[in-house]
Amino acid sequence: MANRNLKENKDTEKLILDAAREVFIRKGFDGARMQEIADEAGINKALLHYYFRSKQKLFDTIFLEAFKDFWPSIESSTNNGKGTVKDLIKSAVDAYMDLLLKMPFLPSFVVGEINRSPERIQELLQASGIRPDFVLEVIKRGIEKREVIAIDPRDLIINIVGLSLFPFISRPVLSRMFFASEEEYMEFLASRRNSVYEFVCRSVLVEYQS
Template sequence: MMKKDKLVSNQDPSTEEKIKNAARKVFYQKGFAATRTRDIAQEAGINLALLNYYFRSKQKLFDIIMLETIQGFFQSMRAVFNDPQTSLEKKIEILVDRYIDLLVHEPEIPLFIMSEIRTDPQGLVEKMDIKNILLNSYLVKQYEEAAGTGKVASQNLLHFLMNLIGLMVFPFIASPLIKIIGAMDDEKFNVLMEERKKLIPVWIGAMFKKT
């Protein structure tokens, strides 16, 4: 096994990112369970010892990639949430569209989030900064204003968030069962998810009253 000082001398600034990009590709192709660290090393074009030096386990590498992916997504949505020119309904449409796209390309995310919620929910919220990004957003202000005028049926923001998150995430968590019941492969399942992009805003809209 190579010594640490020899590994350090062979490092270059892009190695860590190269490993993460390779891991992301292999995890997407094979899923977490079927992926071996050797597969990732081969995809990255490095030896296994170097991969183990940067990331001591497959689980640690997977957790880092998933967390960075989710952080990147919510950071990218910050501008949407805080756009005063976009209606609440339009914000919902954009969020649903982009989040379903993310889950189609990163289907392991829901299970990662569930695992983190069980083990360290406070740490997950702090790392992802979701509470700050969401609760201090213009989107929440719009919802509270809509609730105050009677446009929204529920005064409780949490009901809105639980409904929205559940409609987006649950199908991906239950995808193995849904595929069996619907006799569908991955491609057909993804088509079904594309349909939900249009349907979820309609269903969420049912929470809104006409003034």
């Protein structure tokens, strides 16, 4: 029985999720309208409630998915704790650039919604399975090995992530403040793949110091 049903089922569900992602990311939870999601998916509004019981449930699905997208990239770049910090920096910056050039509005969406209901972060961190310990460990070993200067590992991570994310989070302002067009700004963002990498290396790698 289920063969055709299952296929159609998946199709419709994906249709809804794609539409919901689009609308939620653009407008946020409060700004998003179930009707708009239905229109975007080309289906009836009641069908949304058939697949996902409420706006909140639908949103949660989208949001967890978006949240998960953030960290794994950097996680996988630690080579199970064996790699150098230099490699870690390169992999992390690259991973974020790859991710964000594809999904430029992911950061401001996630940040904005987390700020809207910060009480749910605990469960989110748990549900997403994010574990920053690996990265912290790599940095600690790098410091012991004198590859990296003495620095709070948390500072270093936050700096790397911040330098990567911030130009995307503040894209609308920055592009108009410092650039002639969106295209020019996109070029600039792409060039930061190297400039951020070097900026960080110069600051924390022993081999770059006197």
